[in-house]
Amino acid sequence: MAGKRTSAKNDTTTELKIKNAARVVFHQKGFAATRTRDIAEAAGINLALLNYYFRSKKKLFDLIMLESLQQFTLSVSDVFNDEKTTFEHKLQVLCRRYIDMLTEHPDIPLFILSELRTNPNELISRIHIKENLLKSHFIKQFSEQVKSGKISAIAPLQFMMNLIGLIVFPFVASPIVKSIGDLSQEEFVKLMQERKALIPKWLNAMLEV
Amino acid sequence: MAGKRTSAKNDTTTELKIKNAARVVFHQKGFAATRTRDIAEAAGINLALLNYYFRSKKKLFDLIMLESLQQFTLSVSDVFNDEKTTFEHKLQVLCRRYIDMLTEHPDIPLFILSELRTNPNELISRIHIKENLLKSHFIKQFSEQVKSGKISAIAPLQFMMNLIGLIVFPFVASPIVKSIGDLSQEEFVKLMQERKALIPKWLNAMLEV
């Protein structure tokens, strides 16, 4: 694309400044509401440079979207598919990791879901979500427990929706949550941290119904 | 704004055709990605007529947003505040009503949440969400049960996030859910219908941890 650097000496190259600014603005406003001028200004560079490095708004956006999707899936797929750990353990690690990731990047889920609504097929195929979730070792362990009668017979898909929903939804609805609870950002984070331990307990309880 | 009709004889007035088309397009694509030409075309009318009836894109959007917010809150606030019914009963009715409403208008939650991300304060104040949710009779009953030791001591806010999240999240993430489950629209609806009975059970189980 441009600028081959001989080493990763300096993290604040122009290209990176633009990409970092683009990530912030796209995450907050989505593709359609974002103007390339916003990104250029946030990056502290000239508008022409954006096109010089990334050719077009869409190309830059696709790059950010791909990275965001990877961040959302890769951060957990290795947990899901670790054959050495128990179901219980996976559940706990997953909640901790996801909530930490979302605390740091709270705009990612709504960003992905909003854009997914307009271009579903193109994007979904990129993330191998079925492989990462429904066909994971985690779900295999889940199904075995169902068969052995240790937990009640819920469809794995229902369980996955509950798991991801309990983790993700508060972040997606954070403006509402903060508003009805009169919460500062710090208080909101604290509430989310509490959920790290609560969600695994809740999910286990749900499985015993 | 225009066209005073002497009676509601005909539901397909031009004004209504535009509003109905606007609702569909705005819900699907959001404010920024929607072009007034899209709405006009969907309504089968001329672009000029849109401005004749609603003066501007923003005015039309505000109208749709207000209606959507009301649909999301009013459909349940009377259930929440019915002083004659039990906590249990409210929980069941709420799930049934919400899931039915969302099955009919599945785009409303993501529409609201997306737009909320850009204009939080302006919108949140419009819906009296605190009155409808946290200060409701439903939450009063919840807190009493906590005090009497019948259920474990979860913060009401955590409980509300779980309740709404379990109901709403699958619709917000429906493209992903359909994709990983290989579900047709009909199968997805069936999955949601199952949740009407499951969610109250799950929530009760969670409260016993």
Place this chain on the structure above:
DNA sequence: GTCTATAACGTGATAGAC
């Protein structure tokens, strides 16, 4: 690589005939 100036285009809104 970085900038200024500008082209090319899309979109919201209006004027004016019917």
Place this chain on the structure above:
DNA sequence: GTCTATCACGTTATAGAC
């Protein structure tokens, strides 16, 4: 009330100097 034609503006992208 409804249409066609058009304006006015904002935005993406590029040309060309440095």
